[in-house]
Amino acid sequence: MTALTRLAILDDYQGVVQSMGPWGRLPGSIAVEVFRDTPRDADAIAARLAPFDAILAMRERTPFPAALLKRLPNLRLLITTGERNRSIDVGQAQAQGITVCGTPSSGAPTVDITWGLILNLLRDIPRQQDSLRAGTWQTSVGTAAGGLTLGVVGLGKLGSAVAKVGQAFGMKVIAWSQNLTAEKAAAAGATLVTKQELFATADVVTLHLILSDRSRGIVGAAELGAMKRSAFIVNTSRGPLIDQPALVAALKEGRIAGAGLDVFDEEPLPAGHPLLGCPNTVLTPHLGYVSTQNYAAYFNGAVEAIEAYLAGTPIRLLAP
Incomplete structure (x- = not known):
């Protein structure tokens, strides 16, 4: 696997992602940038995400259809919180050589x-x-x-x-x-x-x-x-x-x-x-999956996914 240099963490509406995950375990060579909003314009999303080779998506807040993935030539690793994400075109991602991983959840x-x-x-x-x-x-x-x-x-x-x-x-x-x-x-x-x-x-x-x-x-x-x-x-x-x-x-x-x-x-x-x-x-504003326990599982799992990718043994791979 190639090294990762830039990680985008998307749609952190509550501003809690960095305090609820073990991000300090990541290599210092990976620059992490957190975004708290969700652009609606496709061009704006593509322009924002184009520089990143790793992205953590928060559920379906930002969809990743084929049209967007094709505009992300640097992307190598796409992680979604949770075990599945139907808003990601996994088949297109695989065709571009992008690894797509999920994370564990906690409870219901x-x-x-x-x-x-x-x-x-x-x-x-x-x-x-x-x-x-x-x-x-x-x-x-x-x-x-x-x-x-x-x-x-x-x-x-x-x-x-x-x-x-x-x-x-x-x-x-x-x-x-x-x-x-x-x-x-x-x-x-x-x-x-x-x-x-x-x-x-x-x-x-x-x-x-x-x-x-x-x-x-x-x-x-x-x-x-x-x-x-x-x-x-x-x-x-x-x-x-x-x-x-x-x-x-x-x-x-x-x-x-x-x-x-x-x-x-x-x-x-x-x-x-x-x-x-x-x-x-x-x-209520889509709170079904929003709990401290679930977020902790999500973000610990995201760090695990990055570590596994860097080690050449990606985990929790999503199928098309």
């Missing part, structure tokens, strides 16, 4: 955020706090989770963990996804139902699918229209799973009770975005 912090959104919606916690600070007392009546029906769309690692928490709250758990079997659902303590039945009967719908051509827009006007007016929808997976204009319309017209969203079609969410003006929403 997205489960925390999912339940934070669910409970805040059910018990109206954000508005009740605002009301209390404004000098009023008990202005709404919340709904307890026990006895409600939780509909889980996608019963993989995260969906199964969310389902088990629902059971602990005394909820009935139902589930659906395109390949889910009754046996797998039962193993997670859920009952397999049809997609139509899930949206029609669940009091809380929560999404846990990988974004793909098959899952994009999997919740549209028909699914939202099937939901009870008293039901909530929560998305901590990827914004495009839900048809955004249809969701905005359903919220503004009061056809569903509310939504808890940690992910959006465009991130960071721009000022004036339609969702910011929607009633009965709890919105």
Whole structure:
């Protein structure tokens, strides 16, 4: 492997990367530069990154399609935090001789955020706090989770963990996804139902699918229209799973009770975005993977990936 001279650490929104990783282990010959913003212009991104031979990408905050990779002739090592990153064209990277590596993760912090959104919606916690600070007392009546029906769309690692928490709250758990079997659902303590039945009967719908051509827009006007007016929808997976204009319309017209969203079609969410003006929403800035434990695993893994590359034995290689 060739030596590395310049490392770009991207999209450090919170300004914490350098304090949460063992960067002092890197050779002094590698100059490290941290960027805290995400340019939207393709030319600006290419110009910024062209001088670097190593890049650490923070999840999908900066995508690396073929068009961008072709404009990075110096790049030799591209690391993504986490075990996979569908915004990187790994095949194109390999064609250019770029090594693409991942890092370990820690736990399943997205489960925390999912339940934070669910409970805040059910018990109206954000508005009740605002009301209390404004000098009023008990202005709404919340709904307890026990006895409600939780509909889980996608019963993989995260969906199964969310389902088990629902059971602990005394909820009935139902589930659906395109390949889910009754046996797998039962193993997670859920009952397999049809997609139509899930949206029609669940009091809380929560999404846990990988974004793909098959899952994009999997919740549209028909699914939202099937939901009870008293039901909530929560998305901590990827914004495009839900048809955004249809969701905005359903919220503004009061056809569903509310939504808890940690992910959006465009991130960071721009000022004036339609969702910011929607009633009965709890919105968080893609915090699902943001925890001290997860960041520590990410950045320790990034340093390990650089050390392994320099030793000629790259680790955690991503496949196309």
